[in-house]
Amino acid sequence: MYKKALSLLLAGAMASTLLACGSGAKSNSETTKTEAAGTEKAEAAGTEKAAEGEAEGGHIVILTAPEDHGWTGAVATFAKEKAEEINKEGKYTAEVITCDDASYQIHQIEDMISKGDKSLKGIVIQPIDDTVQSGIQQIIDAGIPYVAFDRIIDGVSDKAVSNVKGDNEGIGAGSAAYFVENGLKPGDKVYVYEGDTSSVTSLRNKGFTDYLTGEAEYDGKKIADDKKWTEDDLKKVTYSGAMNWSRSDTKTAFESLLGEKSNADYKWIYAEDDELAMGIIEALNGGGIDESVKEQFLSNKPFITGCGGLEDMYSAIRGDSYQDLVSKMGGLMSVTYSPSMIQTAIQDMVDHLEGKEVTKDHVIECVNVTKENVKDFKSFN
Structure with missing residues (x-):
C-alpha cells in the first residue's frame, strides 16, 4: 500500500x-x-x-x-x-x-x-x-x-522499541499544584471537566487527586503536610463526565452549570484539555450565562487550567485575547502536552535503526505554562 x-x-x-x-x-x-x-x-x-x-x-x-x-x-x-x-x-x-x-x-x-x-x-x-x-x-x-x-x-x-507519551498523571498533578500554590485549601470546591472515558482521563484525574493527598509530586516537590487533602476532602471534587474533548460541549455544560446560581461560588476549575478550557472561556465571554451570575462567579477570582498548548489558550494567557475577561480571573494556566511529541517517537525509531540506545518508556515531562513563561513555549492551532 x-x-x-x-x-x-x-x-x-x-x-x-x-x-x-x-x-x-x-x-x-x-x-x-x-x-x-x-x-x-x-x-x-x-x-x-x-x-x-x-x-x-x-x-x-x-x-x-x-x-x-x-x-x-x-x-x-x-x-x-x-x-x-x-x-x-x-x-x-x-x-x-x-x-x-x-x-x-x-x-x-x-x-x-x-x-x-x-x-x-x-x-x-x-x-x-x-x-x-x-x-x-x-x-x-x-x-x-x-x-x-x-x-x-x-x-x-x-x-x-519505545512507548512515547506525555505525562498524563503529571498534567493532573501540575494543575493541582498550581491551585495549591494560589490558595486552594483542603475541602475547597473543585470542578473537573473530563475529556472522555479512556485511561487518559483516568490518569489525569489520578494525578490531580494523588498530588492533593501527597502521593504524587510536581516539579520534584510534594504538597506540604499542612495542605494535604483527606479522602473526605476529595468528596468536594465534582466531575463533569465525558466532554468528548469538545469545546462546544464544554461551553454548553458550563452554561448549564452556572444556570444554577449556587454554582457561581466555584473558584477552582480543572479542565483536562485546552479545548475544554476554551469552552469555559467562550461561555463566560458569551451571552448564555445570566450576567448577575457571571459577575458573581468572576468576583471570586476563579482559576482555570487546561493542557495541550493550543494557540487560542496561549493567546488568552499572554493577554492577546479575552483581555477584559482574563483580567477579572485569578489565573489561567495550561500544562504542556505538545503534539510535537510525535517527532520524538519518530526519532526513536530512527535511532533504533541506527543502533542507538532508545528509552523504552519515554515519558515527556510536563510544565505549567502561565503568563510568566508562556513566551517560552510553542503553541499549535
Whole structure:
C-alpha cells in the first residue's frame, strides 16, 4: 500500500506525504495540490532518490489518528514535518498515514505486512483505540520494529522499541499544584471537566487527586503536610463526565452549570484539555450565562487550567485575547502536552535503526505554562 502511495502521491519526488484514510479522504483537487507542493519540495531538496523509495536505510511508516480536532490534527502536521526532514536527509524514506477508525488502521497494517516488502524497516503508530492491539501483534509477529505513541496498549507495550507519551498523571498533578500554590485549601470546591472515558482521563484525574493527598509530586516537590487533602476532602471534587474533548460541549455544560446560581461560588476549575478550557472561556465571554451570575462567579477570582498548548489558550494567557475577561480571573494556566511529541517517537525509531540506545518508556515531562513563561513555549492551532 505504501508503495502505491509513494508512486501516486509523490510522483517520484515528494519529500513527505500524508494519506487521509476512510471518510477523511482528500478530494482529487486537493490531492493534485499536495502532489505539486510535495514535488517542488523534493526537487528543491534534491531528494529524488528518497522519494523513489531507494534510500539505503529502508522505509518507515507513521500511522496516526484522524485529524478530527486540534491536537490530533497537529500530531499529523508535526509528523509530516519530521517525515520531510527524514526524506531530505536521504538515508530513509518516511510516509505518514492518517486513518479515521481503528478497523482501517488495522487494515493498513495487514496490507503492509502482506506485501512482505523487505524495505519496510519500522512502524511508528498512534493507535486509534485498544482494538488496534491485534494489528500491532501482527507487526510484532512479522518481526518489524514498532514505536507506540500517545495511546499505549499494555498488552503489547513490552514488545515496542519505545512507548512515547506525555505525562498524563503529571498534567493532573501540575494543575493541582498550581491551585495549591494560589490558595486552594483542603475541602475547597473543585470542578473537573473530563475529556472522555479512556485511561487518559483516568490518569489525569489520578494525578490531580494523588498530588492533593501527597502521593504524587510536581516539579520534584510534594504538597506540604499542612495542605494535604483527606479522602473526605476529595468528596468536594465534582466531575463533569465525558466532554468528548469538545469545546462546544464544554461551553454548553458550563452554561448549564452556572444556570444554577449556587454554582457561581466555584473558584477552582480543572479542565483536562485546552479545548475544554476554551469552552469555559467562550461561555463566560458569551451571552448564555445570566450576567448577575457571571459577575458573581468572576468576583471570586476563579482559576482555570487546561493542557495541550493550543494557540487560542496561549493567546488568552499572554493577554492577546479575552483581555477584559482574563483580567477579572485569578489565573489561567495550561500544562504542556505538545503534539510535537510525535517527532520524538519518530526519532526513536530512527535511532533504533541506527543502533542507538532508545528509552523504552519515554515519558515527556510536563510544565505549567502561565503568563510568566508562556513566551517560552510553542503553541499549535
